[in-house]
Amino acid sequence: MTQSLAKPDKTYHHGDLKNALVLAGLDILETGGLPALSLRAIAARVGVSHTAPKNHFGSLRGLLTAIGTEGFRRHAAFMRADVTGAADKPAKLDAAMRGYMRFAQTHPHLFELMFSPFHCDFSDPALQRAAQHSYAVLSDISTGLDWDKGTLPGGQRRTELMLWSLVHGYTKLALSGQLSGTGPDQPRFDITDIMPGFGYR
Amino acid sequence: MTQSLAKPDKTYHHGDLKNALVLAGLDILETGGLPALSLRAIAARVGVSHTAPKNHFGSLRGLLTAIGTEGFRRHAAFMRADVTGAADKPAKLDAAMRGYMRFAQTHPHLFELMFSPFHCDFSDPALQRAAQHSYAVLSDISTGLDWDKGTLPGGQRRTELMLWSLVHGYTKLALSGQLSGTGPDQPRFDITDIMPGFGYR
DNA sequence: CGCTGGAAATTTCCACTGTAAATATATAGC
DNA sequence: GCTATATATTTACAGTGGAAATTTCCAGCG
Numbered sequence: 054m055t056q057s058l059a060k061p062d063k064t065y066h067h068g069d070l071k072n073a074l075v076l077a078g079l080d081i082l083e084t085g086g087l088p089a090l091s092l093r094a095i096a097a098r099v100g101v102s103h104t105a106p107k108n109h110f111g112s113l114r115g116l117l118t119a120i121g122t123e124g125f126r127r128h129a130a131f132m133r134a135d136v137t138g139a140a141d142k143p144a145k146l147d148a149a150m151r152g153y154m155r156f157a158q159t160h161p162h163l164f165e166l167m168f169s170p171f172h173c174d175f176s177d178p179a180l181q182r183a184a185q186h187s188y189a190v191l192s193d194i195s196t197g198l199d200w201d202k203g204t205l206p207g208g209q210r211r212t213e214l215m216l217w218s219l220v221h222g223y224t225k226l227a228l229s230g231q232l233s234g235t236g237p238d239q240p241r242f243d244i245t246d247i248m249p250g251f252g253y254r
Numbered sequence: 255m256t257q258s259l260a261k262p263d264k265t266y267h268h269g270d271l272k273n274a275l276v277l278a279g280l281d282i283l284e285t286g287g288l289p290a291l292s293l294r295a296i297a298a299r300v301g302v303s304h305t306a307p308k309n310h311f312g313s314l315r316g317l318l319t320a321i322g323t324e325g326f327r328r329h330a331a332f333m334r335a336d337v338t339g340a341a342d343k344p345a346k347l348d349a350a351m352r353g354y355m356r357f358a359q360t361h362p363h364l365f366e367l368m369f370s371p372f373h374c375d376f377s378d379p380a381l382q383r384a385a386q387h388s389y390a391v392l393s394d395i396s397t398g399l400d401w402d403k404g405t406l407p408g409g410q411r412r413t414e415l416m417l418w419s420l421v422h423g424y425t426k427l428a429l430s431g432q433l434s435g436t437g438p439d440q441p442r443f444d445i446t447d448i449m450p451g452f453g454y455r
Numbered sequence: 456c457g458c459t460g461g462a463a464a465t466t467t468c469c470a471c472t473g474t475a476a477a478t479a480t481a482t483a484g485c
Numbered sequence: 486g487c488t489a490t491a492t493a494t495t496t497a498c499a500g501t502g503g504a505a506a507t508t509t510c511c512a513g514c515g
Binding site for chain 2: 462463464465466
């Protein structure tokens with residue numbers, strides 16, 4: 054159904070195989086997780102031979118990196134979506150942080166892939182760009198934000214890194230199940246539970 | 255040479271294969287990284303068939319989990335070693351945080367393995383225990399520590415989680431190369447660069 | 456001492472993986 | 486309409502983890 058009715062349904066050349074493979078990979082990731090994400094499985098879902106991806110991505114690693122890159126785009130979109138609805142600056146900050154965790158909890162396998170050097174090539178320029186756009190969402194919000202309320206030097210860059218590290222670390226620990234608080238039931242973790250007080254200069 | 259001279263050098267039963275396999279895995283990890291960590295490679299290094307590990311670990315995943323568990327023990331030891339040399343409480347805190355990062359920078363592949371659900375089984379009791387011992391090092395130090403200097407509620411548990419999240423997130427981001435500050439040369443990241451001011455109650 | 460049961464490791468086999476090379480097919484440009 | 490090129494296929498191969506049957510050794514007991 055994704056194929057337009059205008060095109061003949063069965064062409065030798067797929068036409069947009071590159072994107073189709075990434076989307077197929079994202080789909081497989083949702084249901085089967087990382088172990089199911091094999092070159093042959095992805096190719097089979099699109100309906101091409103398992104060697105077809107090589108033309109576009111070079112290797113499995115290249116394809117996984119492309120999937121991770123798309124992950125970062127969606128990650129940024131998640132945060133931006135939450136931020137848009139917030140009224141003032143403190144609310145925007147909370148929204149971004151919550152968006153960060155909401156994405157990780159909604160797409161845990163994709164989140165894992167995005168930060169796994171075993172699967173992704175972090176030196177890939179496209180991946181780096183996408184990741185920076187994700188960082189930019191937090192960065193934009195933290196302009197004028199002073200974590201330590203003027204008691205310590207370091208400025209905004211310092212606060213940005215703190216924010217990013219804090220939310221990333223908390224998310225990773227929550228996903229790994231190492232933050233299990235009280236019961237065996239899956240609790241919802243809220244980043245604001247460990248956020249310090251902020252002040253705007 | 256690790257074999258004692260008292261024992262015949264070539265016995266059918268290894269005697270301590272379980273530990274030998276974990277150590278072999280740690281060795282391979284240092285030189286070849288995660289991709290080199292195959293069941294056959296580990297077994298070959300010890301000098302046994304590739305199916306021998308099954309008796310002790312069940313599967314490759316079980317073996318990797320055991321390696322990760324040993325990783326957490328060494329991780330805790332790294333931090334404790336640094337903490338011991340520190341004089342007062344603030345110095346101990348700095349030492350623990352630096353020890354955390356020092357371990358990750360010294361054994362990046364092992365650190366990656368320890369937090370990768372793709373490789374390790376986080377539901378394994380032994381792994382969880384080892385990880386908690388690692389957490390306990392930070393936890394012990396943060397008794398009486400108040401991040402927000404009494405301006406916010408939450409108490410010690412809150413501060414512990416903040417510390418852990420912050421140092422873990424910063425370490426992960428540093429390792430992934432996403433924190434590249436200025437130059438292409440590998441800079442040394444210092445967690446205290448983004449640490450806020452602390453107060454003890 | 457001799458036997459026996461079980462633990463430990465081996466051999467063999469299998470399905471599956473990613474990659475490479477040669478081949479077939481379709482599209483785009485002249 | 487022909488050719489060059491990009492795209493996808495087929496085939497082959499070395500490597501992987503796991504299962505099953507087999508061999509080897511050791512401990513415990515008569």
